[in-house]
Amino acid sequence: MVPLNHYLILSAIVFAIGVLGVLARRNLIVVLMSIELMLNAVNLTFIAFSRFLGSMEGQVAVFFVMAVAAAEAVIGLAIIISVFRHRQSLDPQEMQLLKW
């Protein structure tokens, strides 16, 4: 059986990739995907603990996260399409109007 630590390390790596993606990528769609990546990294942690502790609660949480992630993806993509129609660009560094 694969030990718990392996799951956690994989999860941390995937989460870190997601964080980097959110911070550094220049395309909003990729940023959105990176957020999904982070969410799924967390899901992986939930499942691993659930399995190792023999509790169902982690799995329940995962379903919630998946539901929320689906909704978020829908709204996020809708916004992205709207932004693109408006500006012909998806580079977050060009979206700096909301400041002093």
Added chain:
Amino acid sequence: MVTSEAVVPAFDLLRWIPLIPLLGSVVNIFFGQALGKKNAAVLGCAAVGASFAIALYVVMQLPPAGIFRDIIYNWIESGSFKISLSLQVDALTSVMLLIVTGIGFLIHVYSLGYMGHDEGLARFFIYLNLFIFFMLVLVMADNLLLLFVGWEGVGLCSYLLIGFWYEDPNNTIAGNKAFIVNRIGDFGFILGIFLLVTELGRQGIWTLDFAELQKHVQMLSPATIGLIALLLFIGATGKSAQIPLFVWLPDAMAGPTPVSALIHAATMVTAGVYMTARLHFLFALAPATLSLIAWIGAATAFFAATIALTQNDIKKVLAYSTVSQLGYMFLAVGVGAFSAAIFHVFTHAFFKACLFLGAGSVIHALSGEQNMRRMGGLKAHMPKTYWTYVVATLAIAGAPLTAGFFSKDLILWQAFSHGAYVLWGIGLVTAGMTAFYMFRQLFMVFHGESRADSHATAHLHESPASMTLPLIILAAGSIFTGWLGAPEYLWGSAWDHWLQPIFGAAEHHGSVSTEIIVTLLTLAVVAGGIYWAYVKYGKAGAQIAAESENLGYRLSLNKYYIDDVYDALIVRPFTAGSRFLAQIIDPWVIDGTVNGIAALARGFSWVARGLQTGNVQHYVAGVLVGTLALLAYYIGQL
């Protein structure tokens, strides 16, 4: 007041005495334009006339030693401290009541003629009625706070009326001067009220009612009473134009002449005397303050008279004369002769109002000329004005059996019989000077050759009946009012009898023979003054046009340079200080501090706002760094 505590009948009619002039004023404020200036003026006169009629009725109903009170409502109530808005009429108030409404009415009627051609006639009567209202509040108040309301109100009206012809900035400046000088006095006055309230409150008595004060004021220590009396007297020096605050009154002559007669001779300026008489029980307990009052009164009477000797402006002479006569009143107050002081207020109101109105009649006839050196010979053209002026001049000079004779003599006799011989001497000399400057004026204006220029004499005419009728009534008053207060060796004083319940029985020192000798001495001095005036100004060929060059004359003509001294010592340093505050302290120190703090905040913000880039990824990085830092911290804690 002492004997009448048992029966204080309420009398609802009292409130209408001040209210009717107030109504007249308010109606004219809103509808004066619509009514037209003639109707507005008549309305103003009618309001005061009605007020006079009610006042007369009330005074006739008033039993000797009686007191009427009209409590309108509770004004201030806080714990045991209670001040009601209520009016009272007793013997003392009734005197002032009749002066204010009676002479006020005559002067209103006079103004119909005098101000008839003025565009601002409605405005004039608005102010005049408002003044009557406040003056009535002042004299009818049954507590010190309400008196203060009236006190300030008449000051306001005085200011408004002095600056009535506001197109000329000099008039506005004179109004400001009157207002500011009065503020200085009122500052002392209100401090006195505060001290009285808190000191009595410390004894457990929270009141400003005159009746209550009279009962409890002796609970205070003599030093406290002395200080309170002094502070209140400072208020009186402002309002009643005594040294050192008399400087505003001569300048107040910038106002229309009826105003000078009503406010600056007959009524408002006597408010200080009225106030000290109303609080006589307090002042009587402060002998040191009283003696100061007597000295200030005598000094004011003397100095103002010396200034009046040489003035050329017909109204300035009368103004300094008023200051001088007010000095007499305070001299009487100072020697404890409150009844005599109020008597002089009463008689002075008649003859001084008559003189001012007479002067107004002359000015009116000469198209605004006020310089006596350019008058003369008006006797033939204005007989009514002339003869009333003669009567009033005789009265103020103190010719036998005129009002001024009785009242001034009473004051001098009171000073003498109280042993204040120096004060009496000053008063005596002043009486001589009074006779001199008044007859000098009479001769310069009405006798001799006309020195007026053609512009002034173009419309030379006797004034209309609305002006001469008040003059005649006032001239009659200038004689007969004095008969109320005749000395014991003639037919006795109804006056003292009337005021006795308030001031207590008149004390009689000294013998009748001494009194007669003192009177004869006064008459001799007065006759000397009149004769000297005749020699200098009345005799045919007198050199009226020439002004003397000697030092005393110039000092007097220039009012001892007191205005310049005040200007140099007080006004200029004060304005310089104000300018320093306004131009240095305010923009640099105060604004500098405030703006500096603002600039500092702006500088920091300028640095800090660099953090807000608008780029979401930067914020996320910030969140990440923060999370990692927190994580590191908690891991370090483990």
